[in-house]
Amino acid sequence: EAQVTQNPRYLITVTGKKLTVTCSQNMNHEYMSWYRQDPGLGLRQIYYSMNVEVTDKGDVPEGYKVSRKEKRNFPLILESPSPNQTSLYFCASSLFWTSRYNEQFFGPGTRLTVL
Amino acid sequence: AQTVTQSQPEMSVQEAETVTLSCTYDTSESNYYLFWYKQPPSRQMILVIRQEAYKQQNATENRFSVNFQKAAKSFSLKISDSQLGDTAMYFCASDVGNTPLVFGKGTRLSVIA
Numbered sequence: 001e002a003q004v005t006q007n008p009r010y011l012i013t014v015t016g017k018k019l020t021v022t023c024s025q026n027m028n029h030e031y032m033s034w035y036r037q038d039p040g041l042g043l044r045q046i047y048y049s050m051n052v053e054v055t056d057k058g059d060v061p062e063g064y065k066v067s068r069k070e071k072r073n074f075p076l077i078l079e080s081p082s083p084n085q086t087s088l089y090f091c092a093s094s095l096f097w098t099s100r101y102n103e104q105f106f107g108p109g110t111r112l113t114v115l
Numbered sequence: 116a117q118t119v120t121q122s123q124p125e126m127s128v129q130e131a132e133t134v135t136l137s138c139t140y141d142t143s144e145s146n147y148y149l150f151w152y153k154q155p156p157s158r159q160m161i162l163v164i165r166q167e168a169y170k171q172q173n174a175t176e177n178r179f180s181v182n183f184q185k186a187a188k189s190f191s192l193k194i195s196d197s198q199l200g201d202t203a204m205y206f207c208a209s210d211v212g213n214t215p216l217v218f219g220k221g222t223r224l225s226v227i228a
Contacts, residue, residue: 033215040124042206042220058215090160103150104216106160 002027006091006107013081014115021076021110023091029105031097032074033058034066036087037109043090049074050097081114088112117142119209121219128197129227135182136192136222138207145169147211149183149190154204154221163205166190194224202226 004025013019025032033048035058045058049068063085065077074093078085091107118141128134140149151163166174166183173181178198182191194201207219 035218040220042121043218045215048215088158092160103162103165109158 002105004091004093004105004107006089006110008110009108010111012113012115015082016080019078019081019112021078021089021091021112023074023076023107024072025074025091025093025105026072027093027095027105028071029093029095030071031095032068032091032093033104034064034074034076035090035092036060036085037090038087046076046089048097081112083114086112086114117144117209117211117217119207119217119219121205121207121222123222124220125223125225127225127227128194130197130199132197133193133195134197134224136194136205136207136224138190138192138219140188140190140207140209142188142209142211144211147209149181150208150210150216151179151181151190151192152206152208152218153201154206155200155202160206164192197226199226199228 007022030051034046035043037043044060046064047066049055089110092104094104120139147168149166153161153163164174164176164179173183178195180193204221204223206221208216210216
């Protein structure tokens with residue numbers, strides 16, 4: 001089954017404790033991205049990657065890191081999480097780097113709480 | 116920078132009735148794509164419908180259709196014969212090609228039995 005998977009689905013952590021949210025897709029998509037969703041703000045893009053070893057900042061990259069060593073994986077790293085990073089996070093992928101030819105496939109979301 | 120505005124934070128509709136969700140966008144590009152995504156309580160993001168800007172005909176997917184007014188930069192979603200399963204958050208989004216997908220802030224739709 002074609003899908004985007006994220007782990008963990010739920011995470012409660014404390015300020016300053018490094019964490020990684022994994023994202024993997026099995027559709028051989030070139031484009032992958034991370035969004036955060038906050039009430040009243042919609043989805044905002046954190047980072048995106050147009051292909052292996054190519055990443056770039058989205059609208060809200062502060063406090064986050066990403067890497068794209070393999071085409072299928074695009075982990076989101078929070079080196080020193082803070083309470084303002086409490087949010088719902090989505091990973092998404094699409095065949096090409098824009099959505100215009102293909103829809104973006106979203107993962108199931110990761111609910112992160114930073115205490 | 117492109118923007119997407121959804122002016123209705125919340126809406127409700129009776130089951131079997133029709134409801135229209137509003138979306139306006141701002142771009143200087145001539146060719147772009149517009150999308151409506153549905154996010155039910157499960158939180159999964161599901162593509163409902165998409166519209167190519169150069170196509171004059173409004174897109175339709177079963178009970179979902181759009182009213183695309185290019186000159187007015189308006190892209191509303193009409194849901195006919197509303198069902199309880201349509202209860203969700205709906206996001207409008209635009210893609211102008213050289214920048215990532217931009218989402219509106221969402222409209223929470225409740226379908227009432």
